Amino acid sequence: MSGRGAGAEYRIEDLAHASGATVRTIRAYQDRGLLPTPERRGRANVYGETHLARLHRIADLLDRGYTLASIKELLEAWDAGRGLGGVLGLAAEVHGPWTDEKADRITREELDARFGGSQDDEAIAEAVELGVLERVPGRADEFLVPSPQELAVAVELHAAGVPLLAISGHLKELRGQVEHIASRFLEFTTEHVFARYLGHHPPTDSDAAEAASMVRRLRPLAQQTVDAELARAMQTFATRHLHHHLGSRESAIEGSETRPVLLPARTTQAVQDLVGAEQVAAFIAAAAEREVQARTLDILASSRPRANKLDEMG
Incomplete structure (x- = not known):
């Protein structure tokens, strides 16, 4: 290797030592087009500071989670005159901590x-x-x-x-x-x-x-x-659980009215065998409410394709 500085030159072994990469890795990067073609002198390839800087940049991008294919695209953009500062800043934001908590x-x-x-x-x-x-x-x-x-x-x-x-x-x-x-x-x-x-x-x-x-x-x-x-869901379900375990006959939803509903005797008997006589009303109310919610979700989900078709026809 010649003297260090702006015009420093490296044999491939020296470049590997300076960059921390292996000779095999450097050759693989050359084959993939990630490194500029080195200067040929006689039977030897000569590398410069540009190659060393490129190897450090590749290592940094690998540490950030980029694949070699993505790195190649970024470096091609860099070579075409498009800066990488914004891209690396975006990567830093995404890969950085998403919490203030300290390990x-x-x-x-x-x-x-x-x-x-x-x-x-x-x-x-x-x-x-x-x-x-x-x-x-x-x-x-x-x-x-x-x-x-x-x-x-x-x-x-x-x-x-x-x-x-x-x-x-x-x-x-x-x-x-x-x-x-x-x-x-x-x-x-x-x-x-x-x-x-x-x-x-x-x-x-x-x-x-x-x-x-x-x-x-x-x-x-x-x-x-x-x-x-x-917080909303915990309050809702904690209230329901409390009413259920205390055997409350009142609905867990405030302001709701109760009215008698006729059910087949075998249905009420099956529910009673399952949850006990004290919990029959609460169980049937909860089951009915869950069914209503499920059907409401089905209606909402099925309405979107219909709306999209109307938009296309308009």
């Missing part, structure tokens, strides 16, 4: 103490699999806690009498539902907000910068919406 560490002894002093290796393994705990390399008795709040919830539930494996099972179910909500929110915002910024592939520098700004604005909305809807 913490906890020892196995502290963990056992918080869960009543019992040692449950199966529950620990389940927590690691779910990502509630992460093992610290070289420290068998210490764990990283990505979300101390989530761990605190598990501690409180366990103190209230919920078995650890039941808690992890509930978390699995909850996580699947929350991931569905997150996916739908992203589809919704992409369709109505981000589609106009992502028309070019890759997006222009200015469009990417505007999209990054929009991510910052919209990021809290998903959690705020879920918090509000969860």
Whole structure:
């Protein structure tokens, strides 16, 4: 390798050492068109600072989660004179933390103490699999806690009498539902907000910068919406559960009127055998309400295609 500086030159082995990539990786990047063609001198290829800078940029984009195919498109845009500052800023917004919560560490002894002093290796393994705990390399008795709040919830539930494996099972179910909500929110915002910024592939520098700004604005909305809807649903269903378990004859919905309804004797008898005589009215009311809600959802869902056809005909 010649002297370092603006005109530094590298053999492929020197470039690999300076960049942290392997010789094999550098050659693979050349074959994929990710690196500019090196200068040929005799039987050797000579690389420069441009190649080193390109290798550092590729490594940075890989760390951000980009595939090599996506990186190639970004670098081609860069070579064509389109900046990457906006794109990288957008990537930083998306890949950055979506919560202000800070990770913490906890020892196995502290963990056992918080869960009543019992040692449950199966529950620990389940927590690691779910990502509630992460093992610290070289420290068998210490764990990283990505979300101390989530761990605190598990501690409180366990103190209230919920078995650890039941808690992890509930978390699995909850996580699947929350991931569905997150996916739908992203589809919704992409369709109505981000589609106009992502028309070019890759997006222009200015469009990417505007999209990054929009991510910052919209990021809290998903959690705020879920918090509000969860509070509403918890109040509704907690009230229903309370009425059900207290055997209240009053409807859980305020302001509703009651009126007698004739049912076949075999129906009321079947319900009574299922839930007991005291709960017959509450069970039938809840079942009827659920059926009405289901049919309402079916009507709403079926009305959209019809509306779309009318729009096309108009």
